[in-house]
Amino acid sequence: MTMPGTSRFVLPLPGWVLHPFTAVIIAGVHVYLSIEHLSNLVRDPVQWTDLWKGFGSLGGAYVFAALATRGFSRHKSRLPSLEPAQQG
Numbered sequence: 001m002t003m004p005g006t007s008r009f010v011l012p013l014p015g016w017v018l019h020p021f022t023a024v025i026i027a028g029v030h031v032y033l034s035i036e037h038l039s040n041l042v043r044d045p046v047q048w049t050d051l052w053k054g055f056g057s058l059g060g061a062y063v064f065a066a067l068a069t070r071g072f073s074r075h076k077s078r079l080p081s082l083e084p085a086q087q088g
Helices: 020-043 048-078
Strands: none
Touching (some): 020 048
8 A cells, every 4th residue: 555645766776785695795884984984083083074974874784784684584484494304
């Protein structure tokens, strides 16, 4: 059910972006960037750009981590089980 005023426009994403392992790597890059910018707040005089870039990249890390966990849970049924096979 869609709301009367909602748009159906969706930006396309390549399939590799939604792959769980790729999302983990992108989340890691975002964490690295946030540490880099937020550490500047301790060493250097506080600048607005370090604040919004640091916390913005933390937000991006959260989004990609959420995509990765959803992807892993979706693909869990396709992964082979690590438990020993039952004989019977």
